[in-house]
Amino acid sequence: MATLVHPRPTERHGLELVGHSDLAGRGDGMQIMRNGDLLYVGHMGDFGVGTSVVDIADPARPRVLRQIPVPKGTHSHKVQLAEGLLLANHEQYPYRLGVPESTGLVVYDVAKPADPRRIGFLPVNGLGVHRIWFAGGRYAYASARESGYRDRILIVIDLGDPTNPRLASRWWWPGQQEADAERAANESDIGAHHVIVQGDRAYGGYFDAGVVIYSVGDEGALDLVSSLSWAKRSGGHPHTHTALPLGDRKLLAVTDEAIEPDCTGARKDIHLVDISDETRPKEISRFPVPTGDYCSRGLRFGPHNLHENRPGTFWSDRIVFATYFNAGLRVYDTDDPLHPREIAHYVPEAPAGQRAIQLNDVLVGADGLIFVTDRIRGGLYILRRS
Incomplete structure (x- = not known):
């Protein structure tokens, strides 16, 4: 058997590489879902691929089994898996360029896990669906750029009949709808990213509007409970992105997304937010920022996605896994909520011709395997604690 040659780490502490795949030379990896010994990996879209099906029966030697293409002018970079359905x-x-051939939500049947079969589609009139939350049950939640609204809003999707998904309801920030009496300020950047649903509550990021808390009502409808923004303090657009509830501790780990390259733009952080009074959320601490020459390495530096404690995966109300673009993967312990601390990190070398690594999304298995993607061409990295 041929000797494996894996990418080397430029920095690591407490994590080691198990396996790697460049996703058949189409390494613009994005969101990851796991189905036993298979992964479904979304792609940014630069190589015309929507979703890769990857065999990880031997995690040291992941194998691409299938790559689902996307229509022209379209990408399919987000995936969700539950109850035998794969959503994409x-x-x-590219964003803000051209006319996409397809915009909406695709439903696949994965009764044969290695061969997703498209069974349904929800068209969205506009520029399409961005990120989704679906952990089973009747309703899925997504952010969408729909005609008649400025930037992304939240939509609730009824999957009672997965062959015929329907739009159940919408929620938007006041001023986003073209018909609203008062429109959002031109210089604002208010738009939904996605929510994570826990019981009858949903938690999300809404860019300049900050972290948002919703109650979940009849037919999955969202109703705003409260929000907290640090846009004014940040001195620009923090792009608040993900809000992860930490079990029953009444705490949220909240990321801002580092969109601007080379450390330009407003400060981006991972925040710990106390929601013991959910009508008055308050920031109580910020996670430590990786130290090093990351701003000079190029491309994006800062937080992005978290492992979201999905059913069937690694779950913790204390340990937080975060992708940090050119600072790789960072792992934090929030046992002392006033002083979160970093306990592990892994930064792989960039692929040839790529200025810096750009680790983008992460999923941690119940067996401890950690799956993380690079959004440009690095592909899929499989790690474990060491």
């Missing part, structure tokens, strides 16, 4: 988005790509 269709959205305009």
Whole structure:
């Protein structure tokens, strides 16, 4: 058997590489879902691939089994898996360029896990669906750029009949709808990213509007409970992205997304937010920022996605896994909520011709395997604690 040659780490502490795949030379990896010994990996869209099916029976030697293409002008970079259904988005790509051939939500049957079969589609009139939350049950939640609204809003999707998904309801920030009496300020950046649903509550990021808390009502409808923004303090657009509830501790780990390259733009952080009074959320601490020459390495530096404690995966109300673009994967312990501390990190070398690594999304298995993607061409990295 041939000797494996894996990418080397430029920095690591407490984590080691198990396996790697460049996703058949189409390494613009994005969101990851696991189905036993298979992964479904979304793609940014730069190589015309929507979703890769990857065999990880031997995690040291992941194998690409299938790659689902996307229509022209479209990408399919987000995936969700539950109850035998795989959901994927269709959205305009490149962003703000051209007319996409397909915009909406695709439903696949994965009764044969290695061969997803498309069974349903929800068209969205506009630029499409961005990110989704679906952990089973009747309703899925997504952010979407729909005609008649400025930037992304939240939609609730009824999957009672997965062959015929329907739009159940919408929620938008006041001023986003073109018909609203008062429109959002031109310089604002208010738009939904996605929510994580826990019981009858949903938690999300809404860019300049900050972290948002919703009650979940009849037919999955969302109703705003409260929000907290640090846009004014940050001195620009923090792009608040993900809000992860930490079990029953009444705490949220909240990321801002580092969109601007080379450390330009407003400060981006991972925040710990106390929601013991959910009508008055308050920030109580910020996670430590990795130290090093990351701003000079190029491309994006800062937080992005978290492992979201999905059913069937690694679950913790204390340990937080975060992708940090050119600072790789960072792992934090929030046992002392006033002083979160970093306990592990892994930064792989960039692929040839790529200025810096750009680790984008992460999923941690119940068996401890950690799956993380690079959004440009690095592909899939499989790690474990060491």
